[in-house]
Amino acid sequence: MKDRTRIAGKIHYVGVNDREKNLFEGLWSLPYGVSYNSYLIDDEKVALIDTVDVSCYEKYLKKIKDILGDRPIDYLIINHMEPDHSGSISLIKKEYPNITIVGNRLTFGMLEGFYGVSDQLQIVKDKDELNLGHHALRFYMTPMVHWPETMMTFDETEGVFFSGDGFGCYGALDGSFLDVRLNIDHFWGEMERYYSTIVGRYGMQVQNAFKKVGKLPIQTICSTHGPVWTGNNVKKVISVYDRLSKYEAEEGVVIAYGSMYGNTEDMAEIIAEELTLQGIKNVRMHNVSRSNASYIITDIFRYKGIIIGTPTYNNAIYPDVEAILSKIKNRLLKNRYFGCFGSFSWAGGAVKQITSFIEDVKLDVVANPVEVKHSLDNESAESCRILAREMADKLKSDRE
Numbered sequence: 001m002k003d004r005t006r007i008a009g010k011i012h013y014v015g016v017n018d019r020e021k022n023l024f025e026g027l028w029s030l031p032y033g034v035s036y037n038s039y040l041i042d043d044e045k046v047a048l049i050d051t052v053d054v055s056c057y058e059k060y061l062k063k064i065k066d067i068l069g070d071r072p073i074d075y076l077i078i079n080h081m082e083p084d085h086s087g088s089i090s091l092i093k094k095e096y097p098n099i100t101i102v103g104n105r106l107t108f109g110m111l112e113g114f115y116g117v118s119d120q121l122q123i124v125k126d127k128d129e130l131n132l133g134h135h136a137l138r139f140y141m142t143p144m145v146h147w148p149e150t151m152m153t154f155d156e157t158e159g160v161f162f163s164g165d166g167f168g169c170y171g172a173l174d175g176s177f178l179d180v181r182l183n184i185d186h187f188w189g190e191m192e193r194y195y196s197t198i199v200g201r202y203g204m205q206v207q208n209a210f211k212k213v214g215k216l217p218i219q220t221i222c223s224t225h226g227p228v229w230t231g232n233n234v235k236k237v238i239s240v241y242d243r244l245s246k247y248e249a250e251e252g253v254v255i256a257y258g259s260m261y262g263n264t265e266d267m268a269e270i271i272a273e274e275l276t277l278q279g280i281k282n283v284r285m286h287n288v289s290r291s292n293a294s295y296i297i298t299d300i301f302r303y304k305g306i307i308i309g310t311p312t313y314n315n316a317i318y319p320d321v322e323a324i325l326s327k328i329k330n331r332l333l334k335n336r337y338f339g340c341f342g343s344f345s346w347a348g349g350a351v352k353q354i355t356s357f358i359e360d361v362k363l364d365v366v367a368n369p370v371e372v373k374h375s376l377d378n379e380s381a382e383s384c385r386i387l388a389r390e391m392a393d394k395l396k397s398d399r400e
Helices: 054-068 089-095 105-115 185-213 232-245 263-277 293-302 319-330 350-358 378-397
Strands: 006-008 011-013 016-018 034-036 039-042 046-049 075-077 100-103 121-123 129-131 136-141 151-155 160-162 220-222 250-257 283-287 303-313 337-344 370-373
Touching: 006 220, 016 054, 039 054, 054 089, 075 089, 089 105, 100 105, 105 121, 136 185, 151 185, 185 232, 185 293, 220 232, 250 263, 250 293, 250 319, 250 378, 263 283, 263 303, 263 337, 263 370, 263 378, 283 293, 293 303, 293 319, 303 319, 303 350, 303 378, 319 350, 337 350, 337 378, 350 370, 370 378
Parallel strands: 046 075, 075 100, 100 121, 160 220, 250 283, 250 303, 303 337, 337 370
Antiparallel strands: 006 011, 011 039, 016 034, 039 046, 129 136, 136 151, 151 160
């Protein structure tokens, strides 16, 4: 059993898969499910690193017992207090009543607030060490990646980095936790989608974390979601998070639009066609009423151009479009080009409201907004093409 769960040295994987949940945080689609990763170090002193969602506790406890038998757990190290990782703490404490819980000052306020646990605590600060026998652990405070109490733990003996939600991705683990035993092709897209939806607001904080841990001799990354990353994949994972946290983007345009009767969608189609005629190959269209917001936000992180389309709905922005705009604003997005368009039947206003919204975010407006009454005519269709051409020109100017 131990060989099947071993990561390195005396470190074992004891995480679980959730293939039932449809939406992560009640928002983000999970077509491949999600894993809740926890790790056990079976050393002279036994340490458990993070727990799992409480719904998976029975499977989780069995995995722990299969490795430890009747041995007690000495330490529970909490890198992150979000309930999908901390949900089993109370039950683990009942099973192992003498366990010492290791965390930082902010961890313990949340621990008491969520679970009423306030005893047998060991507080650690930045770069403190915990020796388990063979394994030596060092703690790094990485606040707001993506909660204030977040920290990361580095096993200096084997070069294993327990990164909490940092370097995480969506997707259950089909058959194995190790990247070398899996077809990992779809995990790269799921990593970008995870970053964009969960961590995306905190690019500066991710960069601050890189400054702190970037020079560590990391051989293996053990996140709380997704595969255990080894070998050359370690550098690739780090590069994905580095690029996204710098808000770097490829040439391309995301057109996200709402449409009640097809008129706004007609405008979107004309804009998309003109973009491709102007040499922009990466054009991603999303009907906001059909695409899960996670895919829209991921594409917005991937491509430099954003064009938003909306009908006027009750004198306001179409609700699903407004929700996307809110998500863009919430992520403090930078280094993007922006345009907008829309339609109305008897009273406009939505496009003007988008223009007001964009004043609050750091996006570069590249063209005049286009608003059509009733349906397209030749003049308004040409206005759509002008918007597309100006966006394309702006993107192509970055090639030089």
